[in-house]
Amino acid sequence: MFNILLIEDDTSLFTEIESRLRQWSYDVHGINDFSKVMERFTEIKPDLVLIDIQLPMYDGFHWCRMIRAHSNVPILFLSSRDHPTDMVMSMQLGADDFIQKPFNFDVLIAKIQAVLRRVYNYSSEQTNLKTWNKATIDYEKNSVSNSVGTVELTKNEIYILKALIEHKNRIVSRESLMQSLWNDERFISDNTLTVNVNRLRKRLGEIGLGDRIETKVGQGYIAIEEENR
Template structure:
């Protein structure tokens, strides 16, 4: 079971990692503190331990971002002792707030209780794709960045997912039309062109219009900007 620890104090992280691994948890950490969401989506942890005071954005910001896409349990660890910090954390969807310094046995007991409560009826998976800094919600058919969420039609969403999952491989117009027909979305060549145009217009509102490239005579490709 993977616990994702968002803590910038190296000594405290090392102590947490040692203790959690002794309890048979796997412990991961963000690659950097500006890319917490990217690391979270890559790791898909079963629990998050979050500090409040972090570089760039605080823990409340990242709690809000994670809650937008996942119900994974979040436990705050903080040296702050003002009641409003606890109120803010819990109101943003955190499952617990533990003040530093803390006893490791208390932390372990709280983690075990939260995991039992959360996963008693089966584990939920994060159904999100990260692409060029945006998040594609596979359940809701939307794409969002930090500022805006964009709704896509069924055809637009199908085209986007097909291209993004192709990993920078060109998908021909014929293959896109065939895949849409297989999904009972009956489109022709002109309809495909219209859908691609609308998709690019919507992606432009989150600065991703250039991430769908036309390869003349070959088809389309989603790229990493």
């Protein structure tokens, strides 16, 4: 049974989401004191976090930053706000998806299942280290290390990197990445993929590998590995 932390201050919506998720055997936990979200997060140790943007005390973006400072747990935003910058901001902060209110509960369940399947099945299958451009990629720790240093990646970032490296020096189409990453491309925007790849490139740039992920306009992305580089 997966633990889900639902950070939502609308009592009726919380109750409805909790009821629907429990029908799928998810263990759902809420927040009583919105000034102590991190204390609750540490107590629950959730496998996934659902979080609204508009909350008492501090907004969802604040708590996403706090969670990401300590954990790579999957985060899905729920929001009635429809401004594109909210989606972009959530992805830049490391969220895995953004769900617009009001939403269809079947879509919500599908998104949750896709993220959990991707994150936890993927993590359990990866036991080996990968070498790429003289850097060591640890799929279990979601990290990339070389002589310059080490960077930690989110689940989405490490998955994108893995997909690109598996086809290194070959173009991987955007459609292929979206379909494999989110399982059903209808549930994700083209812009969200761009944000995730740009964030991955920025993180790799901290250890001198940012230019190893190239954009091929109108085609997709390519992970470059030159021999004896």
